[in-house]
Amino acid sequence: MTLDGLKRRGYTSEAINNFIDCIGVTRRGNENVVSFNVLENHLRRDLDKKCPRSFCVLDPIKIVISNVPEDWHLDAEGFLYPDNPERGAVKFPLSNSFYIEKSDFSEVDDK
Numbered sequence: 474m475t476l477d478g479l480k481r482r483g484y485t486s487e488a489i490n491n492f493i494d495c496i497g498v499t500r501r502g503n504e505n506v507v508s509f510n511v512l513e514n515h516l517r518r519d520l521d522k523k524c525p526r527s528f529c530v531l532d533p534i535k536i537v538i539s540n541v542p543e544d545w546h547l548d549a550e551g552f553l554y555p556d557n558p559e560r561g562a563v564k565f566p567l568s569n570s571f572y573i574e575k576s577d578f579s580e581v582d583d584k
Contacts, residue, residue, distance in 0.1 A: 476489065483516075484512075484516055485516065485519050485520070485523075487519050488512075488515045488516040488518070488519040488520070489512075489515075491515045491518075491519065492511065492512050492515040495511065495515065496511070521554075521556065522554075522556070522557075525553035525554060525560075525561070526551065526552065526553050526554070526555065528551060528563065528565065530572045530573065530574050531574065532574055532575040532576065533572040533573070533574070533575070534572065534573055534574075534575050534578050535570060535571075535572055536570065536571055536572070536573055536578075537569060537570045538569045538570070539569075541569040542569065543569055545568065545569055546566055546567060546568045547566070547567045547568075548564050548565070548566055548567075549564070549565055549566075549567050550562045550563070550564050550565075551563050551565065
């Protein structure tokens with residue numbers, strides 16, 4: 474991977490610099506291999522401070538709860554920045570019918 478390739482894929486310069494500071498300088502050949510997860514972890518930490526959370530269901534299944542009245546609703550709140558709640562929140566309505574991700578649904582309970 475090149476620096477231009479990382480930036481093209483959305484890696485911020487701060488995340489790359491923090492990664493480089495973390496791994497330090499090596500004076501040997503390819504004996505020291507750093508996991509790609511370390512780089513991704515630095516990117517997540519950097520984007521967590523900068524990017525607001527968003528909520529969506531990409532592959533929806535409609536769920537209807539039968540033991541709740543049809544006129545019941547609740548306004549739930551989700552923070553845009555979980556580590557910094559004062560930066561804002563989004564309110565979304567909950568009722569007896571809603572959508573969930575298809576991969577989260579199972580008719581058979583898994584241990």
